[in-house]
Amino acid sequence: MLRAGIVGLPNVGKSTLFNALVANAKADAANFPFCTIEPNVGVVAVPDERLNVLAKISDSQQIVPTRIEFVDIAGLVKGASQGEGLGNQFLANIREVDAIVHVVRCFDDENIIHVSGSVDPGRDIEVINLELALADLAQVERRIERVRKQARANKDAQVELELLQRISAALNEGKSARQVSLTDEEEVTVKPLGLLTKKPIIYAANVAEDDLATGNDWVEEVRQVAKQENAKVVVVSAQVEAELVEIPEEERADYLESLGVEEGGLKSLIGATYELLGLRTYLTTGEKETRAWTINAGMKAPQAAGVIHTDFERGFIRAETVAYEDLVAAGSMAAAREKGLLRSEGKDYVVQEGDVMLFRFNV
The missing domain is CATH 3.40.50.300 (P-loop containing nucleotide triphosphate hydrolases)
Known part of the structure; x- marks a missing residue:
């Protein structure tokens, strides 16, 4: 914190x-x-x-x-x-x-x-x-x-x-x-x-x-x-x-x-x-909870996943990502996927401010 x-x-x-x-x-x-x-x-x-x-x-x-x-x-x-x-x-x-x-x-x-x-x-x-x-x-x-x-x-x-x-x-x-x-x-x-x-x-x-x-x-x-x-x-x-x-x-x-x-x-x-500290916020959302996560600017997807849990970083496969504004405009995650706004990002993706993310990983 x-x-x-x-x-x-x-x-x-x-x-x-x-x-x-x-x-x-x-x-x-x-x-x-x-x-x-x-x-x-x-x-x-x-x-x-x-x-x-x-x-x-x-x-x-x-x-x-x-x-x-x-x-x-x-x-x-x-x-x-x-x-x-x-x-x-x-x-x-x-x-x-x-x-x-x-x-x-x-x-x-x-x-x-x-x-x-x-x-x-x-x-x-x-x-x-x-x-x-x-x-x-x-x-x-x-x-x-x-x-x-x-x-x-x-x-x-x-x-x-x-x-x-x-x-x-x-x-x-x-x-x-x-x-x-x-x-x-x-x-x-x-x-x-x-x-x-x-x-x-x-x-x-x-x-x-x-x-x-x-x-x-x-x-x-x-x-x-x-x-x-x-x-x-x-x-x-x-x-x-x-x-x-x-x-x-x-x-x-x-x-x-x-x-x-x-x-x-x-x-x-x-x-x-x-x-001042070069911090960014990405978001996760679902039926259980909607949550904000703080990361350092320039952090890549696996490290951002590791903020949630170290297992997410170790077993990182990909991140399903959509910009907050695009998701709101689409109205739902399903609609964002249909419009091609939901992207599949790999290990080299640099997380952006306001990204809404879902991580796929191996346990």
Whole structure:
């Protein structure tokens, strides 16, 4: 399951956003720093309207969406890499996630304390990124010391040492590990280090309700920072998300439309995360269930089948495949087959977003 860690300074709206996204979570949200100490974890279904459509076509008994796990990690502060504000514990929590959602305060409210005394997204982002970089630098330097001894007589260690020194130099220059160009082999070498600044990042610009549709100058500041490191920005409103939880589901679309937006923060964040991580979704449907499955972009049919069960990959024969739009237009799987829209794909087929698939395999 994909894990996304929600980070940021204290009192930027992390726990409020988390509570709203997870709906049933019980994370404390209060107006004082370090309200969150232990990370709160919530699993949410990934919104996908295609499942309801396919379930009707197949008269499915149940719908099973794919899921994403959000981890609400306590607020980081300046000095976290040296242990300030229980920083070491919080940094360890971040190492365990696949992607980082960095919540940045882009609203002004005199009733909500800002840990630095004022709203300044650029400064706030720099505080967090610096602490992540310092933690990575310490990690890399420790590894360099160990590898340097081995490098005197070991060519592989010499190669690793050169790689680590490149990363160390970038971190010292204020860059993230993401900005260091690495080969596939080098990626494998550094993966065990669990570098925090290597993780894909999405900046969630948390705005007041009135700025959700248009953004504001603070949001533009966040976008400028993100542009420098090819990160993504999603404009969200923890306030709106909290209000959505209280509104009947059938009324939420109208409420969002009244604010000038088409979707809530959950869908925006998940969409950005999937795009950032290069993820795709394929679908299976039948009388028993209609279900979504998450795979990596570029994955071939046997590996996609293996996501369901390893036996499917080992005994893969072929995949009967139809594009979601073609199946909906045809009205049924039988009609799609009659029209030649249902294809038989082999081991080299690269699964596409929205493929509806049925795997044939030997046990």
